[in-house]
Amino acid sequence: MKHLAYLNKFFYKYRKRFIPGILFVIASNIFGVLPAPVIRIAFDLVAENIAMYRLYDGFNKQQLIYDIFGSCLLLFGALVLALSLIRGMFLFFMRQTIILISRHIEYDLKNEIYNHYQVLSMAFYRRHNTGDLMNRVTEDVSRVRMYLGPGIMYTINTIVLFIMVIYFMLTVNVRLALYSVLPMPLLAGLIYYVNNVINHRSEQIQQRLSSLSGFVQETFSGIRVIKSYVREVFIRQSFATESEDYKHHSMGLARVQAMFFPLMLLLVGLSNVIVIYVGGTEVMKGNITPGNIAEFIIYLSQLTFPVMALGWVTSLIQRAAASQKRINEFLHEQPEIVSVNGIVKTIEGHITFDNVSFVYPDTGIKALNNISFTVEPGHMLAIIGRTGSGKSTIANLLMRMYDSTGGEIRIDNTPIKQLDLDSYRSQTGFVPQDVFLFSDTIARNIAFSADVLNMPEVEQAAKDAAVYKNIKELENGFDTLIGERGITLSGGQKQRVSIARAIMRHPQLLIFDDCLSAVDTRTEEEILNNLGRVMQGKTSIIISHRISTIKNAETILVIDNGSIVEQGNHQSLMALKGSYFDLHEKQLLEEETA
Numbered sequence: 001m002k003h004l005a006y007l008n009k010f011f012y013k014y015r016k017r018f019i020p021g022i023l024f025v026i027a028s029n030i031f032g033v034l035p036a037p038v039i040r041i042a043f044d045l046v047a048e049n050i051a052m053y054r055l056y057d058g059f060n061k062q063q064l065i066y067d068i069f070g071s072c073l074l075l076f077g078a079l080v081l082a083l084s085l086i087r088g089m090f091l092f093f094m095r096q097t098i099i100l101i102s103r104h105i106e107y108d109l110k111n112e113i114y115n116h117y118q119v120l121s122m123a124f125y126r127r128h129n130t131g132d133l134m135n136r137v138t139e140d141v142s143r144v145r146m147y148l149g150p151g152i153m154y155t156i157n158t159i160v161l162f163i164m165v166i167y168f169m170l171t172v173n174v175r176l177a178l179y180s181v182l183p184m185p186l187l188a189g190l191i192y193y194v195n196n197v198i199n200h201r202s203e204q205i206q207q208r209l210s211s212l213s214g215f216v217q218e219t220f221s222g223i224r225v226i227k228s229y230v231r232e233v234f235i236r237q238s239f240a241t242e243s244e245d246y247k248h249h250s251m252g253l254a255r256v257q258a259m260f261f262p263l264m265l266l267l268v269g270l271s272n273v274i275v276i277y278v279g280g281t282e283v284m285k286g287n288i289t290p291g292n293i294a295e296f297i298i299y300l301s302q303l304t305f306p307v308m309a310l311g312w313v314t315s316l317i318q319r320a321a322a323s324q325k326r327i328n329e330f331l332h333e334q335p336e337i338v339s340v341n342g343i344v345k346t347i348e349g350h351i352t353f354d355n356v357s358f359v360y361p362d363t364g365i366k367a368l369n370n371i372s373f374t375v376e377p378g379h380m381l382a383i384i385g386r387t388g389s390g391k392s393t394i395a396n397l398l399m400r401m402y403d404s405t406g407g408e409i410r411i412d413n414t415p416i417k418q419l420d421l422d423s424y425r426s427q428t429g430f431v432p433q434d435v436f437l438f439s440d441t442i443a444r445n446i447a448f449s450a451d452v453l454n455m456p457e458v459e460q461a462a463k464d465a466a467v468y469k470n471i472k473e474l475e476n477g478f479d480t481l482i483g484e485r486g487i488t489l490s491g492g493q494k495q496r497v498s499i500a501r502a503i504m505r506h507p508q509l510l511i512f513d514d515c516l517s518a519v520d521t522r523t524e525e526e527i528l529n530n531l532g533r534v535m536q537g538k539t540s541i542i543i544s545h546r547i548s549t550i551k552n553a554e555t556i557l558v559i560d561n562g563s564i565v566e567q568g569n570h571q572s573l574m575a576l577k578g579s580y581f582d583l584h585e586k587q588l589l590e591e592e593t594a
């Protein structure tokens, strides 16, 4: 329950609606209970008037008594109707305030979680899968809303109604009051139990449904692989097994739900039988009137739903507390990468890696080991090395996706940690190894960093990334939708659109993480030539597997197993006749054979 205390700040925020909400609950209950004594009076009146009517048998006044009696009954009927209408009005206001507040809080909470997600670092996203992130913002928030809305509303409703009804009952007859509420705890307990069973089973079904949707989603994404390996039948069988399992559990839930209502009605009926039996004996003893029995039956019908709600609300609050606990876990996560009062300045592009080491926090893999190098402003640094040697890790550290675990990275002689994170990142253009484009138009993908779409700039960036002609050849040109909602670009085209996105930003520091791998050597040369112009006086870092890409760089680092094994320019490294030389010879041979 302590986890739900987090939500109290929202009750305070919406107190101006919440307090009237409580008053509406109280008012609706007063008008809900009042018809019972009215009906008792009417009921007793019927008995008395019938007796009187018989007494005047044969007299001409009998018709007058009949008329008065009829008008009285009509009046009582109208009174009960008026009370019910007023009650309905208050019920409407009750829902309009309390349920509406729950919707407002749901909105606020979703925004709060989503905004918090945005500030969390890469390591957080590595630790948690996307499904989990989505679930906490959707499923868990929905459960919490059930507590905030119906949970709170029915709890107040039950408490107010219970106090009022029990008071009214006790004033009529203590013995009958005790007997009629006897089955109530049993009813509440049973509903609580059945609800927990239903919730437990629903959760199991939800898990199966998630895994079924995950399975289907993956098979659609990987349909090319499935078809080329002729695994359609196997996939169909796996799907059938998963669906069968889902169906089996859904049937189990339907069985429990089918028993739920009949059981409830049985207990309610039992209460009525007790009232009529015990009430009947009290009438015979002369302690109460028959009207009181009718009054009690109305009280009972008033109590039935709140008592049912009690069981339901208890399990609902338990689930909400578990969900809020999960939400709080994320809300209390602090970003690992922070910049408090960071320095905001235009960077010149002088980079220093001073004995930098890095261990990935989640796996413990030591990706970099005492790396030291410097890059002058306006220079190009190239990094080459075997797969898994630590090249992308250098790019990640330069983008401050992670902080180094040893040594120091300095930008223009200022430690990177002292720079304002947003200001620094906004001056860098990063093209990651695994290209990611949004399901949007090509133009908007290229202009992703800009608030306003400036087409001449977008076109220039596309020309510099040597993708302009390809885009123009498409039917809708720059307005072509890509990704899931549109066409599929080739690997090389995607890489170039993503390069255009980085160039469009006019960065002071440009990082290419092996993003020319799917581009042919002639186009690659064109892009590199354009880069020379665009990045004049600015620093570029190019990670590649191909020597042809990097041979013009001022400094080339050869990385192996997280350490720099060779360092220099193309000529000096060739003269060394070490691993760079070997790689060059191998690639030359491959080109000649090709």
Ligand SMILES: Nc1ncnc2c1ncn2[C@@H]1O[C@H](COP(=O)(O)OP(=O)(O)OP(=O)(O)O)[C@@H](O)[C@H]1O
Pocket: 126, 360, 362, 363, 365, 366, 367, 385, 386, 387, 388, 389, 390, 391, 392, 393, 394, 433, 514
């Ligand atoms: N997010 C991560 N979490 C944990 N370990 C990682 C992560 N990314 C990379 N590694 C590990 O760090 C080491 C260096 O990886 P890195 O991606 O820097 O290599 P790379 O030289 O860029 O390789 P490639 O040329 O294949 O892209 C590898 O052993 C890799 O398994």
